Amino acid sequence: MNKNYILPGFVILVSFSLIIFTTVLLPHFIFHPEPSEYAVEYTELEAKGRDIYRREGCVYCHSQFVRLQDRGFGPLVQAGDYVYDTPNLLGTIRTGPDLSNEGGKHPDAWHKAHFINPRTITPGSIMPPFVHLKEDDMEALIAYVQSLGKKRLKKYDRIYRPDEYVAKLEKRTVDVNSSAAANAGRGIFQQNCATCHGTHGLGNGPNAIALAKKPANFSRPFYKDYDDVTWFWRVSEGVPGTRMPQWRKKLTDEQMWYLVAFLKTLPRVNEVYPHSYETLEPDKWLEQLKASEAELNSEPKAMLIETKGPPPMAGGGH
Amino acid sequence: MLLSDKENSASKFFILTAVFWLVVGMTLGLTGAIEFVAPDASTGYGPLTFSRIRPAHVNTVAFGWLSMANIGIALYIVPTLTKVKLFNEKLANFVCILWNLAILAGIACLVHGYSEGREYAELPVPIDVVVLIGLLSLSYVIYMTVIHRKVKKLYVSLWYILGAFFWMPIVYFIGNRTFVRLDGLNDAIVNWFYGHNILGMWFTTLGVGIAYYMIPKLSGKPLWSHSLSMLGFWTIAFFYAPTGTHHILQAPVPEWLKALAVVFSVALVIPVITVLTNFFMTMKGSWWQLANNLPLRFVLTGALFYLFTCIQGPFQATRSINWYIHFTQWVPGHAHAALLGTFTFFNFGAIYYILPRILGRQFYSVGLAKAHYWFTFIGFNIFYFVFTVIGLIQASGWQQGMEVSQWSIALEPYWFYRAFGGALMWFGNVLFLINVFMTWRGAKPLDPPDEEPAMSVKRTGV
Numbered sequence: 001m002n003k004n005y006i007l008p009g010f011v012i013l014v015s016f017s018l019i020i021f022t023t024v025l026l027p028h029f030i031f032h033p034e035p036s037e038y039a040v041e042y043t044e045l046e047a048k049g050r051d052i053y054r055r056e057g058c059v060y061c062h063s064q065f066v067r068l069q070d071r072g073f074g075p076l077v078q079a080g081d082y083v084y085d086t087p088n089l090l091g092t093i094r095t096g097p098d099l100s101n102e103g104g105k106h107p108d109a110w111h112k113a114h115f116i117n118p119r120t121i122t123p124g125s126i127m128p129p130f131v132h133l134k135e136d137d138m139e140a141l142i143a144y145v146q147s148l149g150k151k152r153l154k155k156y157d158r159i160y161r162p163d164e165y166v167a168k169l170e171k172r173t174v175d176v177n178s179s180a181a182a183n184a185g186r187g188i189f190q191q192n193c194a195t196c197h198g199t200h201g202l203g204n205g206p207n208a209i210a211l212a213k214k215p216a217n218f219s220r221p222f223y224k225d226y227d228d229v230t231w232f233w234r235v236s237e238g239v240p241g242t243r244m245p246q247w248r249k250k251l252t253d254e255q256m257w258y259l260v261a262f263l264k265t266l267p268r269v270n271e272v273y274p275h276s277y278e279t280l281e282p283d284k285w286l287e288q289l290k291a292s293e294a295e296l297n298s299e300p301k302a303m304l305i306e307t308k309g310p311p312p313m314a315g316g317g318h
Numbered sequence: 319m320l321l322s323d324k325e326n327s328a329s330k331f332f333i334l335t336a337v338f339w340l341v342v343g344m345t346l347g348l349t350g351a352i353e354f355v356a357p358d359a360s361t362g363y364g365p366l367t368f369s370r371i372r373p374a375h376v377n378t379v380a381f382g383w384l385s386m387a388n389i390g391i392a393l394y395i396v397p398t399l400t401k402v403k404l405f406n407e408k409l410a411n412f413v414c415i416l417w418n419l420a421i422l423a424g425i426a427c428l429v430h431g432y433s434e435g436r437e438y439a440e441l442p443v444p445i446d447v448v449v450l451i452g453l454l455s456l457s458y459v460i461y462m463t464v465i466h467r468k469v470k471k472l473y474v475s476l477w478y479i480l481g482a483f484f485w486m487p488i489v490y491f492i493g494n495r496t497f498v499r500l501d502g503l504n505d506a507i508v509n510w511f512y513g514h515n516i517l518g519m520w521f522t523t524l525g526v527g528i529a530y531y532m533i534p535k536l537s538g539k540p541l542w543s544h545s546l547s548m549l550g551f552w553t554i555a556f557f558y559a560p561t562g563t564h565h566i567l568q569a570p571v572p573e574w575l576k577a578l579a580v581v582f583s584v585a586l587v588i589p590v591i592t593v594l595t596n597f598f599m600t601m602k603g604s605w606w607q608l609a610n611n612l613p614l615r616f617v618l619t620g621a622l623f624y625l626f627t628c629i630q631g632p633f634q635a636t637r638s639i640n641w642y643i644h645f646t647q648w649v650p651g652h653a654h655a656a657l658l659g660t661f662t663f664f665n666f667g668a669i670y671y672i673l674p675r676i677l678g679r680q681f682y683s684v685g686l687a688k689a690h691y692w693f694t695f696i697g698f699n700i701f702y703f704v705f706t707v708i709g710l711i712q713a714s715g716w717q718q719g720m721e722v723s724q725w726s727i728a729l730e731p732y733w734f735y736r737a738f739g740g741a742l743m744w745f746g747n748v749l750f751l752i753n754v755f756m757t758w759r760g761a762k763p764l765d766p767p768d769e770e771p772a773m774s775v776k777r778t779g780v
Contacts, residue, residue, distance in 0.1 A: 005472070012481065012484065012555060015555060015556055016484075016485065016488070016555075016559065019559040019560050020488070020492070020559075022560060022578070023507075023511055023559070023560045023562065023563070023575065023578070024492060024507075024508055024511050027504060027507050027571070027572060027575055028500065028504055028508075030572075031503070031504060031507075031571070031572050031575075032501070033501075033503070033570075054433065054435035055431035055432075055433060055435075056367070056369055056370070056431065057367075057368075057369030057370055057372060057373060057433070058369060059435065059437075060368075060369050060372045060373070061368075061369065063645055065568070065569050065570075067568045067641075067644070068568070069641060069716070069717065070716065070719065071719030072719055072721065077569075077570060078570055079503060079570040079571070081570075082501065082502030082503045082506075082570075083501050083502060084501075084502065085501075085502030085505075086499055086500060086501060086502055086505050087434065087435045087436050087505055087509075088436070088502045088503065088505040088506040088509060089435065090502075090506050090566060090569055091645075092437065092565060092566075092645070092649065093645060093646075093647070093649070093650065094645040094646070094712070094716065095647075096722055097721070097722045117358075118357070119357070119358070122723050124723065124726065124727045124730075125357070125723065125726070126354055126357045126726065126733070127357065128353065128357055128360055128367045128368045128369060129357070129358060129360065129362050129367075130367070131362035132362050132363065132364035132367070221721070269721070269723075269724070285362070286358070286361070286362075289358075
């Protein structure tokens, strides 16, 4: 070998060893974050679900770290959150939302329906259907997704059905699914609630400006999960700590059922397809998707209650 | 017969099979792109799901096409520059067979979900071992060839090739060390050390080395500056490897590691400028050759995309820009500009030049080659532009903190344009495969022999 090339060879060797030392070995020696409160020690089922998450390549569309500038995905992640995450599933692309705090955002049945076919839950979604997952794999995957972030953003807790309100169902005289009831409810809503919640229930009534805790915006997607009893309970008991009154002191049960009928018709962002997700079946997903699409197209989408004449003025012009 | 000892036979087999994998890889990629337009196209069949196809696509084009074509071209360049026969043609042929089997098995494993889950390192362990054995054997063959060389001085291409065959086996080994279990973030750090260096210390070094050989050869002009080319080599050697962490710049990994990555990423502007200055100054006064020299046109188009990518790259790695474009389709756009726009185009040019010389006959059709150029060039431009636009839309979506479903509908037309651009490229490369196949089978050339000087054996000679 020509002597001229010994020095360059040596330099390459030394420089590359140095680089490997600083960027591969050094972090390994000195970077050992303690497990944080939110580091998940996966149970057997969750670990299996994690394997399926990796096998199905969810990581190519979903990240698992919340950045400083992100909103709606929960608090910023800490180094200690990842101690048990091997192999890492941080992800580099977000075609879908970040999943680091996905646990508890939706009920299990929601996830199952969403994995079977995302488009029955979120029209226009481009997430692939994962119908090919076997029943136990699906269960494990859902368990894993529910473990993410240790349910710190748990939302469906608010879908709560106190027993005394469930009992009220028996004495109910109003058919909350009829449009007559919804129309009646609309009148009551405009008189009592629109000042705060806005005529369309968007939480933007004229009084909202003055309130520190803003009135609820009923177009938010998680109201999709409210059932009759939950609605009734919320209206009846009000929201402690806010200006939302306890309406049971002012309205009769019948009037509140009318309100429930109305609140149920308000459009949500990403309206669920008419077929509810509990009835989605893996082997019939394609037909069900077509059926619900047809159903959706045959019905007017937005405000289901038709208004005649100019829209009511905000603040009770009705 | 399989393990032929014929001169350049390994190079030939590597190139021929690489072109086959190119079309396979692009078909996989196109399928993935179509599934963004029609998400139910997989009809619930697991191996057809986008997320299973994506790693198969990446690994096929990266290891099947790009690596194999690079190796094939290097196996041709090294003997011509050293003026000796390849040290062990049989071993190289053996590696070629091994590698093809590995890619085939790799695709089958990945679409069935046997994936390690780390980006670029998805191939399962047994295949990793095969690839590593292949790499080490090739390094041995190439180093031994260079040691027995008849030309004293090493041309710059050889520096790059030798460098690549030193770095790559190490990088590959580190990236696929599944037997060492690392905690989540440490795992990510090592993953991205590998993920970025397979680009930096393998595709870039080989690609640039090939371009350094092709441009003077094809244009018939001497390299503008040898010292500048060495500056480029050494700055790549020093600055490229520590930059991997810029892929996880906003994850909670140690700050010093991120700072290191950003500084070195920005420093990469230096090798890029030196390399491109050298290419463009070499071409000074002979740009007219682009009109009728197709291989040269491919290589220089590649150089142009290299300029785009490598200006994008360092800026993308700075915190303020990364803050905005991270997690969006801008980034795969950038990756395609490097691997598809740049190195693939270099390889096309090189193959149009080398294949006729190895096979000793004309290319089957110059017309097909021209169509290949225009389909890939126009297709790629659409593709890259659309990627970037999607990236910007997504970036503003994330930045405004809106729900994905609120703005993802706005992307619908762009997913279609992207698939359209991809389809054009795919078609162009099917033409390429046909052209290469017919040339290999010895079909009678369609065009008069001297139409494309660099592609005809008779006029330029070996």
